[in-house]
Amino acid sequence: xxxxxVIQGRLGSLIVTAFFFIAGIVALYDTTSYSxxxxxxxxxxxAIGLILFTSISLITQFLKxxxxxxxxxxxxxRRALLIVTxxxxxxxxxxxxxxxxxxxxxxxxxxxxxxDRWSARTVLVYWGSGIVVMVAFFTLFKFALQVPLP
Amino acid sequence: MDFGSFxxxxxxxxxxxxxxxxxxxxxxxxxxxxxxxxxxxxLVPITFSMEPASALILLGAIYTGAIYGGAYAAILxxxxxTPSAIATTFDGYPMAKRGDGDLAVALACFASVxxxxxxxxxxxFLAPPLASVALAFGPVEYFxxxxxxxxxxxxxxxxxxxxxxxxxxxGMLLSTVGVAEISADxxxxxxxxTMIGGFxxxxxxIGLYCIPVLIDLCAVPDRHLKVEEGVQKVRIGxxxxxxxxSKFNLVRSSVIGTxxxxxxxxxxxxxxxxxxSEAKRTAKPEQKFGEGEPDGIIATESANNATVGGGFIxxxxxxxxxxxxxxxxxxxxxxxxxxxxxSLFQEGGSIVYTFIYGLLIATVLMLPAGLLIGxxxxxxxxxxxxxxxxxxxxxxTIIGTFAIRNSISDVIxxxxxxxxxxxxxxxxxxASPIVLGLILGxxxxxxxxxxxxxxxxxxxxxxxxxxxxxxxxxxAFTLLTLLVPxxxxxxxxxxxxxxxx
Numbered sequence: 001x002x003x004x005x006v007i008q009g010r011l012g013s014l015i016v017t018a019f020f021f022i023a024g025i026v027a028l029y030d031t032t033s034y035s036x037x038x039x040x041x042x043x044x045x046x047a048i049g050l051i052l053f054t055s056i057s058l059i060t061q062f063l064k065x066x067x068x069x070x071x072x073x074x075x076x077x078r079r080a081l082l083i084v085t086x087x088x089x090x091x092x093x094x095x096x097x098x099x100x101x102x103x104x105x106x107x108x109x110x111x112x113x114x115x116d117r118w119s120a121r122t123v124l125v126y127w128g129s130g131i132v133v134m135v136a137f138f139t140l141f142k143f144a145l146q147v148p149l150p
Numbered sequence: 151m152d153f154g155s156f157x158x159x160x161x162x163x164x165x166x167x168x169x170x171x172x173x174x175x176x177x178x179x180x181x182x183x184x185x186x187x188x189x190x191x192x193l194v195p196i197t198f199s200m201e202p203a204s205a206l207i208l209l210g211a212i213y214t215g216a217i218y219g220g221a222y223a224a225i226l227x228x229x230x231x232t233p234s235a236i237a238t239t240f241d242g243y244p245m246a247k248r249g250d251g252d253l254a255v256a257l258a259c260f261a262s263v264x265x266x267x268x269x270x271x272x273x274x275f276l277a278p279p280l281a282s283v284a285l286a287f288g289p290v291e292y293f294x295x296x297x298x299x300x301x302x303x304x305x306x307x308x309x310x311x312x313x314x315x316x317x318x319x320x321g322m323l324l325s326t327v328g329v330a331e332i333s334a335d336x337x338x339x340x341x342x343x344t345m346i347g348g349f350x351x352x353x354x355x356i357g358l359y360c361i362p363v364l365i366d367l368c369a370v371p372d373r374h375l376k377v378e379e380g381v382q383k384v385r386i387g388x389x390x391x392x393x394x395x396s397k398f399n400l401v402r403s404s405v406i407g408t409x410x411x412x413x414x415x416x417x418x419x420x421x422x423x424x425x426x427s428e429a430k431r432t433a434k435p436e437q438k439f440g441e442g443e444p445d446g447i448i449a450t451e452s453a454n455n456a457t458v459g460g461g462f463i464x465x466x467x468x469x470x471x472x473x474x475x476x477x478x479x480x481x482x483x484x485x486x487x488x489x490x491x492x493s494l495f496q497e498g499g500s501i502v503y504t505f506i507y508g509l510l511i512a513t514v515l516m517l518p519a520g521l522l523i524g525x526x527x528x529x530x531x532x533x534x535x536x537x538x539x540x541x542x543x544x545x546x547t548i549i550g551t552f553a554i555r556n557s558i559s560d561v562i563x564x565x566x567x568x569x570x571x572x573x574x575x576x577x578x579x580x581a582s583p584i585v586l587g588l589i590l591g592x593x594x595x596x597x598x599x600x601x602x603x604x605x606x607x608x609x610x611x612x613x614x615x616x617x618x619x620x621x622x623x624x625x626a627f628t629l630l631t632l633l634v635p636x637x638x639x640x641x642x643x644x645x646x647x648x649x650x651x
Contacts, residue, residue: 013577020316020579027323027338036333041602042595043326043337050319057312068578074369082368083361083569086544090562098552102545109364109541115371116537126538133542137549145184145192147553 009070010061017057024050078112085109098149099138106130155503158203159511164504167200167208168512172519175215176222180527182229182356182543182550186216186418187474194482202486203501207508209482213475214266214458214513217418218520221258221451226251226531227543229360233351234418234454236585237426239359241439241446248442251532255524256389257444258451259517261400264393265452266513268404269411269459274506277463277495280412285468287413289604290615293597294624295413296590299420301631302427303583314583317574321587322594324349331592332599344559353551353564354588358581360547361568368540386521392444399429399445400452407453411460417473418454419589425453431631435642459509466490466502 027047034040085108093101110126141147158164171193178189189212197205220232225242238258245254272280287295303314327338328348339345393400403425410421429449430439437443461473469490471477483490488501495502531539551564571581605614616622 009577016574016577016579017313017316020320023320023323030338030340034330034333034335034337036330036335038599038603039330039333039335039337042598043323045598046319046322046326046591050316050323053312053315053319057316060312068576071576074366076369078368079365082364082540082544083565086548086565087562089548090558090565093558098549102548105548106541106545109368109544110537113368113540114537122537126535129538130541133538134545137546141549141553145188145553147549148556149549149552150558 009068010065012070013068014058014061017054017061021051021054021058024054081108082112093150099134102134102138106134155500156507158500158504159207159507164204164207164508165511167204168211168508169515169519171208171211172215172512172516173523175212176219176520176523179216179219180222180231182223182227182231182360182546184550184553185232185352186213186234187478189213189216190475190478194478197482198485202483202488203504203508205482205486206479206501206505207512209479210458210462210505210509211512213479214455214509215516217455217458218259218262218451218516221262222255222524222527225254225258226528227360228363230355232418233355233589234422234457235450236355236419236589237422237450238447240426240582241441241443244440244442245444245447250442252528253385253389253444254447255528256386256521257392257447259520259524260389260393261448261451262455262520263513263517264400265404265407265455266458266516267510268401269408269456270506270509270513271459272408273459273462273509277467280463283409283412286620288618289597289600290618291620291624293594293601294621294628295420296594296597298624298628298631299423299590300586301628302423303586310578313578314580317579317583318587321584322591324354324584325588325591326595344562347555347557347559349563349567349588350554350560351589352554353560354567355585356547356551357564357567358571358585360543361565362572362575362581364540364544365572367536373536393448396445396448399448402428403449403452404456407456408460410453411457411473412463418457421453421457422450423586425449427631466494
């Protein structure tokens with residue numbers, strides 16, 4: 001029996017909890033630099049709460065390992081492509097404008113989510129509908145809603 | 151209340167404005183990133199040349215439509231179209247995934263109309279006495295109200311309360327990032343210019359709810375939503391029967407929504423969460439909230455639409471906006487030369503009552519308009535190929551997040567938060583407690599700091615936090631909400647042990 005997903009789930013859960021614990025410590029440290037008690041008291045209280053909850057969570061996970069699913073199945077390059085192209089669009093936006101940058105994100109998402117075989121028809125219909133959607137939303141936001149899109 | 155105002159509201163122009171407002175509001179509200187406040191703000195300029203009552207009817211209709219429209223994206227894309235629809239995702243998306251999206255959309259419409267009517271009727275009959283409720287709420291009550299909202303974490307954490315509390319606390323920390331409102335200290339930015347504006351709630355909502363769904367959708371070849379064979383229409387009759395069966399939940403949630411709407415600054419998201427929490431606390435053992443329970447949608451949608459009428463009560467009677475869209479509408483009223491305040495109902499009675507009747511008409515019109523739009527929204531989402539849906543929604547998340555503050559930083563934060571939400575979600579840390587913390591954090595902080603300051607100044611911290619009757623009632627409800635899931639689980643375990651024996 002392959003129990004690697006179970007181990008991955010338990011280990012990952014511990015790592016994520018430890019991350020939150022460290023975040024609490026870092027936040028607590030950051031509050032020491034504030035000049036005013038009023039801006040200090042709330043984040044300090046919450047950070048202490050976070051440290052407390054993560055400590056209890058870590059202890060309970062050691063005693064009774066959590067049964068989270070882990071990353072599960074799925075194709076990693078598709079997930080990565082979607083996110084990378086969205087971030088790439090953000091980076092390109094000030095230089096190429098909103099619509100071409102949005103097209104980069106759209107293209108990445110389309111390739112990432114396309115699991116069927118490409119045909120001439122799907123290329124035409126999917127890319128065509130993408131252009132229509134992007135231009136429609138761009139027009140709505142830029143001209144009707146007066147959003148200053150780059 | 152007079153019959154003349156009712157007839158004034160029934161003019162062809164006012165009915166047309168109400169219908170246009172509801173349709174426009176529903177469409178705008180269904181787009182993630184476009185909130186009810188934005189919907190109202192964008193359309194305010196076109197009301198300047200209108201009669202005050204007609205302008206109010208249009209703005210009220212847009213507002214109520216936008217609050218309802220938020221449910222579409224929540225149900226069909228797991229992304230709240232507006233923050234008011236956060237709790238709609240809890241059961242709406244699971245329903246859509248199992249093939250009941252059409253039923254969920256119809257239920258949301260019925261609940262929204264009912265809640266909207268209750269809120270508008272409260273505005274019509276109870277405005278002056280209810281407005282005094284708003285004045286009875288001080289900072290400590292707001293603090294406890296936000297803690298009451300956070301107690302929902304107990305019921306959202308599905309078996310792992312500690313992970314839920316960790317998420318909630320982390321969300322509250324995120325809400326403090328950026329420039330502190332009280333002292334202008336820069337908090338938790340670690341020198342980053344991107345973080346200095348803090349986390350915008352709507353952008354964070356889009357990231358935490360929508361991006362994980364997109365990541366999961368593109369990774370596997372399965373269909374995005376299950377489609378029931380032979381079902382071609384929105385299941386109106388079935389939805390009406392379910393709504394009738396849950397009439398107590400409908401009424402209670404609508405009353406909660408109206409009361410929360412009256413409290414300045416609380417808004418539809420808090421109302422929806424409190425109503426959801428109450429519905430879950432009083433649920434029957436066989437009801438599985440969080441797994442596609444229709445009562446979850448009924449509670450949230452009736453409550454958030456009831457805040458529309460409820461929010462107008464302090465706006466019109468006291469001149470204090472109950473919700474952010476009310477603040478925009480208040481501004482529009484001032485431009486029109488209408489002075490809100492206790493005397494408005496006497497001096498400007500005809501305008502106010504025409505508006506209230508108009509709001510009632512708009513809410514009724516939302517039923518056919520909402521069901522029709524819902525039908526097409528549902529059919530479009532289920533029939534669009536996943537390869538087009540994923541990039542189209544991805545594009546909408548970018549443009550919607552950018553539009554909030556015209557900031558590319560917000561878009562980057564939204565994407566990074568989404569990836570973070572996906573990773574931690576895979577290890578049992580759900581997004582909802584983080585979102586709850588993020589939304590309720592500012593309300594809690596303001597109430598906490600103000601109460602702390604007053605308590606310290608009067609040398610009576612305990613009395614300040616625990617000595618006021620409304621605070622005591624909210625604390626009691628909070629404890630009840632936290633303890634009931636444990637008591638039910640204990641009772642069930644005991645019953646199972648007895649059955650085995």
